Protein backbone atom coordinates (compact mmCIF):
# COMPACT_ATOMS: atom_id res chain seq x y z
CA UNK A 151 0.00 0.00 0.00
CA UNK A 152 2.83 2.33 0.99
CA UNK A 153 4.66 1.52 -2.23
CA UNK A 154 1.53 2.32 -4.28
CA UNK A 155 1.17 5.68 -2.51
CA UNK A 156 4.86 6.43 -3.15
CA UNK A 157 4.32 5.56 -6.82
CA UNK A 158 1.36 7.96 -7.09
CA UNK A 159 3.22 10.77 -5.31
CA UNK A 160 6.34 10.74 -7.46
CA UNK A 161 6.06 12.20 -10.95
CA UNK A 162 8.13 9.34 -12.40
CA UNK A 163 5.72 6.87 -10.74
CA UNK A 164 2.78 8.66 -12.33
CA UNK A 165 4.51 8.50 -15.72
CA UNK A 166 4.74 4.72 -15.34
CA UNK A 167 1.06 4.61 -14.34
CA UNK A 168 0.22 6.71 -17.43
CA UNK A 169 2.16 4.30 -19.65
CA UNK A 170 0.53 1.18 -18.11
CA UNK A 171 -3.04 2.54 -18.12
CA UNK A 172 -2.49 4.07 -21.59
CA UNK A 173 -1.44 0.67 -22.88
CA UNK A 174 -4.56 -0.98 -21.38
CA UNK A 175 -6.82 1.70 -22.94
CA UNK A 176 -5.03 1.24 -26.27
CA UNK A 177 -5.68 -2.53 -26.01
CA UNK A 178 -9.37 -1.79 -25.46
CA UNK A 179 -9.38 0.44 -28.57
CA UNK A 180 -7.83 -2.35 -30.69
CA UNK A 181 -10.40 -4.91 -29.43
CA UNK A 182 -13.25 -2.43 -29.97
CA UNK A 183 -11.98 -1.73 -33.49
CA UNK A 184 -11.89 -5.46 -34.31
CA UNK A 185 -15.48 -5.75 -33.02
CA UNK A 186 -16.63 -2.72 -35.05
CA UNK A 187 -15.17 -4.18 -38.25
CA UNK A 188 -17.60 -7.09 -37.89
CA UNK A 189 -20.13 -4.71 -39.45
CA UNK A 190 -18.51 -5.69 -42.80
CA UNK A 191 -19.34 -9.37 -42.12
CA UNK A 192 -23.06 -8.61 -41.93
CA UNK A 193 -25.85 -8.09 -39.41
CA UNK A 194 -25.87 -11.60 -37.91
CA UNK A 195 -22.16 -11.55 -37.13
CA UNK A 196 -22.17 -8.08 -35.54
CA UNK A 197 -25.40 -8.66 -33.61
CA UNK A 198 -24.24 -12.01 -32.25
CA UNK A 199 -20.94 -10.43 -31.18
CA UNK A 200 -22.83 -7.59 -29.40
CA UNK A 201 -25.07 -10.19 -27.73
CA UNK A 202 -21.98 -12.09 -26.55
CA UNK A 203 -20.51 -8.94 -24.95
CA UNK A 204 -23.68 -8.31 -22.94
CA UNK A 205 -24.61 -11.91 -22.26
CA UNK A 206 -23.35 -12.02 -18.65
CA UNK A 207 -24.27 -8.92 -16.64
CA UNK A 208 -21.53 -9.50 -14.03
CA UNK A 209 -18.84 -9.74 -16.76
CA UNK A 210 -20.17 -6.65 -18.56
CA UNK A 211 -20.28 -4.56 -15.38
CA UNK A 212 -16.93 -5.88 -14.15
CA UNK A 213 -15.41 -4.87 -17.48
CA UNK A 214 -17.10 -1.44 -17.48
CA UNK A 215 -16.00 -0.61 -13.91
CA UNK A 216 -12.46 -1.84 -14.61
CA UNK A 217 -12.26 0.31 -17.74
CA UNK A 218 -13.63 3.33 -15.85
CA UNK A 219 -11.06 2.90 -13.05
CA UNK A 220 -8.21 2.62 -15.60
CA UNK A 221 -9.45 5.73 -17.46
CA UNK A 222 -9.72 7.71 -14.19
CA UNK A 223 -6.15 6.83 -13.15
CA UNK A 224 -4.91 7.78 -16.65
CA UNK A 225 -6.72 11.16 -16.70
CA UNK A 226 -5.83 12.07 -13.08
CA UNK A 227 -2.13 11.24 -13.50
CA UNK A 228 -2.06 13.10 -16.85
CA UNK A 229 -3.70 16.27 -15.55
CA UNK A 230 -1.60 16.43 -12.37
CA UNK A 231 1.59 15.97 -14.42
CA UNK A 232 0.60 18.82 -16.78
CA UNK A 233 -0.22 21.13 -13.85
CA UNK A 234 3.07 20.31 -12.10
CA UNK A 235 4.94 20.83 -15.35
CA UNK A 236 3.42 24.29 -15.77
CA UNK A 237 3.97 25.24 -12.13
CA UNK A 238 7.61 24.18 -12.34
CA UNK A 239 8.21 26.26 -15.50
CA UNK A 240 6.02 29.36 -15.30
CA UNK A 241 8.04 31.15 -18.01
CA UNK A 242 8.44 28.17 -20.30
CA UNK A 243 6.69 29.85 -23.20
CA UNK A 244 9.12 32.76 -23.20
CA UNK A 245 12.08 30.42 -23.72
CA UNK A 246 12.11 28.68 -27.06
CA UNK A 247 14.34 25.77 -25.98
CA UNK A 248 11.98 24.71 -23.20
CA UNK A 249 8.83 25.05 -25.28
CA UNK A 250 8.60 21.53 -26.66
CA UNK A 251 7.93 19.34 -23.60
CA UNK A 252 5.24 21.48 -21.88
CA UNK A 253 3.56 22.23 -25.22
CA UNK A 254 3.41 18.53 -26.08
CA UNK A 255 1.92 17.67 -22.68
CA UNK A 256 -0.57 20.54 -23.01
CA UNK A 257 -1.75 19.37 -26.46
CA UNK A 258 -2.06 15.85 -25.01
CA UNK A 259 -4.23 17.21 -22.17
CA UNK A 260 -6.42 19.15 -24.63
CA UNK A 261 -6.81 16.23 -27.09
CA UNK A 262 -7.43 13.87 -24.15
CA UNK A 263 -10.21 16.09 -22.77
CA UNK A 264 -11.68 16.40 -26.29
CA UNK A 265 -11.63 12.62 -26.51
CA UNK A 266 -13.41 12.37 -23.14
CA UNK A 267 -16.12 14.72 -24.49
CA UNK A 268 -16.49 12.53 -27.60
CA UNK A 269 -16.70 9.44 -25.39
CA UNK A 270 -19.46 11.06 -23.30
CA UNK A 271 -21.41 11.72 -26.54
CA UNK A 272 -20.70 8.18 -27.81
CA UNK A 273 -21.97 6.55 -24.60
CA UNK A 274 -25.13 8.73 -24.51
CA UNK A 275 -25.66 7.89 -28.19
CA UNK A 276 -25.17 4.10 -28.40
CA UNK A 277 -25.08 2.77 -24.82
CA UNK A 278 -27.56 4.98 -22.89
CA UNK A 279 -29.54 5.80 -26.08
CA UNK A 280 -30.53 9.13 -24.54
CA UNK A 281 -33.20 11.53 -25.85
CA UNK A 282 -34.11 11.01 -29.51
CA UNK A 283 -31.69 8.04 -29.69
CA UNK A 284 -34.20 6.06 -27.57
CA UNK A 285 -35.61 4.86 -30.92
CA UNK A 286 -32.61 2.48 -31.19
CA UNK A 287 -34.00 0.41 -28.29
CA UNK A 288 -36.90 -0.63 -30.52
CA UNK A 289 -34.53 -2.04 -33.14
CA UNK A 290 -34.49 -5.80 -32.56
CA UNK A 291 -34.16 -8.76 -34.87
CA UNK A 292 -33.60 -12.53 -34.81
CA UNK A 293 -30.00 -13.73 -35.26
CA UNK A 294 -29.14 -16.57 -37.64
CA UNK A 295 -26.34 -18.23 -35.67
CA UNK A 296 -23.53 -20.34 -37.10
CA UNK A 297 -22.16 -23.08 -34.82
CA UNK A 298 -18.87 -21.71 -33.42
CA UNK A 299 -17.25 -19.89 -30.55
CA UNK A 300 -19.88 -17.14 -30.25
CA UNK A 301 -22.74 -19.67 -30.24
CA UNK A 302 -20.86 -21.72 -27.61
CA UNK A 303 -20.29 -18.72 -25.31
CA UNK A 304 -23.58 -16.89 -25.83
CA UNK A 305 -26.16 -19.09 -27.56
CA UNK A 306 -28.96 -17.43 -29.49
CA UNK A 307 -32.33 -19.10 -29.90
CA UNK A 308 -34.33 -19.33 -33.13
CA UNK A 309 -37.50 -17.24 -33.03
CA UNK A 310 -36.19 -14.87 -30.30
CA UNK A 311 -35.21 -11.27 -31.08
CA UNK A 312 -32.04 -9.47 -29.95
CA UNK A 313 -30.80 -5.84 -30.10
CA UNK A 314 -30.10 -5.01 -33.76
CA UNK A 315 -26.79 -3.18 -33.35
CA UNK A 316 -26.21 -3.37 -37.13
CA UNK A 317 -29.47 -1.50 -37.88
CA UNK A 318 -28.60 1.01 -35.11
CA UNK A 319 -25.18 1.72 -36.65
CA UNK A 320 -26.64 2.10 -40.16
CA UNK A 321 -29.43 4.38 -38.88
CA UNK A 322 -26.95 6.47 -36.84
CA UNK A 323 -24.39 7.14 -39.57
CA UNK A 324 -26.99 7.81 -42.26
CA UNK A 325 -27.24 11.20 -40.53
CA UNK A 326 -24.25 13.22 -41.81
CA UNK A 327 -23.69 15.34 -38.65
CA UNK A 328 -23.40 12.20 -36.53
CA UNK A 329 -20.86 10.69 -38.94
CA UNK A 330 -18.90 13.98 -38.81
CA UNK A 331 -18.85 13.95 -34.96
CA UNK A 332 -17.41 10.40 -35.14
CA UNK A 333 -14.79 11.37 -37.76
CA UNK A 334 -13.69 14.20 -35.45
CA UNK A 335 -13.71 11.92 -32.38
CA UNK A 336 -11.59 9.21 -33.99
CA UNK A 337 -9.32 11.93 -35.43
CA UNK A 338 -8.70 13.16 -31.87
CA UNK A 339 -8.11 9.57 -30.79
CA UNK A 340 -5.49 9.10 -33.53
CA UNK A 341 -3.70 12.34 -32.61
CA UNK A 342 -3.69 11.43 -28.92
CA UNK A 343 -2.50 7.89 -29.68
CA UNK A 344 0.32 8.92 -31.95
CA UNK A 345 1.81 11.21 -29.26
CA UNK A 346 0.82 8.92 -26.37
CA UNK A 347 2.57 5.89 -27.85
CA UNK A 348 5.74 7.94 -28.33
CA UNK A 349 5.61 9.08 -24.68
CA UNK A 350 5.07 5.48 -23.61
CA UNK A 351 8.16 4.37 -25.57
CA UNK A 352 10.15 7.12 -23.85
CA UNK A 353 8.89 6.24 -20.35
CA UNK A 354 9.76 2.58 -20.95
CA UNK A 355 13.29 3.67 -21.87
CA UNK A 356 13.05 2.31 -25.43
CA UNK A 357 13.65 5.65 -27.11
CA UNK A 358 17.27 6.47 -27.97
CA UNK A 359 18.79 8.50 -30.81
CA UNK A 360 18.98 5.29 -32.85
CA UNK A 361 15.44 4.00 -32.21
CA UNK A 362 13.66 7.38 -32.15
CA UNK A 363 12.81 7.73 -35.89
CA UNK A 364 11.62 4.12 -36.15
CA UNK A 365 9.44 4.33 -33.01
CA UNK A 366 8.02 7.67 -34.16
CA UNK A 367 7.06 6.11 -37.51
CA UNK A 368 5.57 3.06 -35.74
CA UNK A 369 3.41 5.27 -33.47
CA UNK A 370 2.15 7.25 -36.49
CA UNK A 371 1.39 4.14 -38.55
CA UNK A 372 -0.55 2.54 -35.64
CA UNK A 373 -2.51 5.77 -35.05
CA UNK A 374 -3.32 6.07 -38.77
CA UNK A 375 -4.45 2.42 -38.91
CA UNK A 376 -6.75 2.98 -35.91
CA UNK A 377 -8.15 6.13 -37.54
CA UNK A 378 -8.81 4.43 -40.89
CA UNK A 379 -10.32 1.34 -39.25
CA UNK A 380 -12.63 3.30 -36.92
CA UNK A 381 -13.60 5.87 -39.58
CA UNK A 382 -14.35 3.11 -42.13
CA UNK A 383 -17.61 2.29 -40.28
CA UNK A 384 -19.34 5.71 -40.50
CA UNK A 385 -17.79 6.21 -43.98
CA UNK A 386 -19.19 2.88 -45.23
CA UNK A 387 -22.69 3.85 -44.11
CA UNK A 388 -22.46 7.45 -45.28
CA UNK A 389 -21.31 6.42 -48.77
CA UNK A 390 -23.81 3.52 -48.81
CA UNK A 391 -21.20 0.75 -49.10
CA UNK A 392 -23.25 -0.99 -46.41
CA UNK A 393 -26.93 -0.48 -45.79
Ligand code: HEM
Nearest residue numbers: 182186200214269272276277315332336339380381383384
Ligand atom coordinates in the same frame (compact mmCIF):
# COMPACT_ATOMS: atom_id res chain seq x y z
C1 HEM B 1 -16.43 5.09 -35.55
C2 HEM B 1 -16.03 4.73 -34.37
C3 HEM B 1 -16.86 3.91 -33.39
C4 HEM B 1 -17.96 3.11 -33.60
C5 HEM B 1 -18.68 2.81 -34.91
C6 HEM B 1 -18.33 2.55 -32.31
C7 HEM B 1 -19.40 1.70 -32.10
C8 HEM B 1 -19.87 1.32 -30.85
C9 HEM B 1 -21.11 0.63 -30.62
C10 HEM B 1 -22.06 0.16 -31.71
C11 HEM B 1 -21.24 0.46 -29.29
C12 HEM B 1 -22.42 -0.18 -28.55
C13 HEM B 1 -22.33 -1.66 -28.59
C14 HEM B 1 -23.61 -2.30 -28.08
O1 HEM B 1 -24.52 -1.61 -27.67
O2 HEM B 1 -23.63 -3.50 -28.11
C15 HEM B 1 -20.08 1.06 -28.66
C16 HEM B 1 -19.84 1.11 -27.30
C17 HEM B 1 -18.71 1.65 -26.73
N1 HEM B 1 -17.67 2.28 -27.38
FE1 HEM B 1 -17.55 2.61 -29.35
N2 HEM B 1 -17.45 3.01 -31.37
C18 HEM B 1 -16.53 3.85 -31.98
C19 HEM B 1 -15.49 4.51 -31.39
C20 HEM B 1 -15.15 4.42 -30.06
C21 HEM B 1 -13.99 5.03 -29.45
C22 HEM B 1 -12.99 5.90 -30.20
C23 HEM B 1 -14.01 4.68 -28.13
C24 HEM B 1 -13.04 5.03 -27.04
C25 HEM B 1 -11.95 5.70 -27.15
C26 HEM B 1 -15.18 3.87 -27.91
C27 HEM B 1 -15.56 3.36 -26.69
C28 HEM B 1 -16.73 2.68 -26.44
C29 HEM B 1 -17.19 2.28 -25.13
C30 HEM B 1 -16.46 2.53 -23.80
C31 HEM B 1 -18.43 1.64 -25.30
C32 HEM B 1 -19.37 1.11 -24.22
C33 HEM B 1 -19.24 -0.35 -24.01
C34 HEM B 1 -20.27 -0.72 -22.98
O3 HEM B 1 -21.46 -0.81 -23.31
O4 HEM B 1 -19.88 -0.89 -21.84
N3 HEM B 1 -15.84 3.73 -29.09
N4 HEM B 1 -19.27 1.58 -29.63
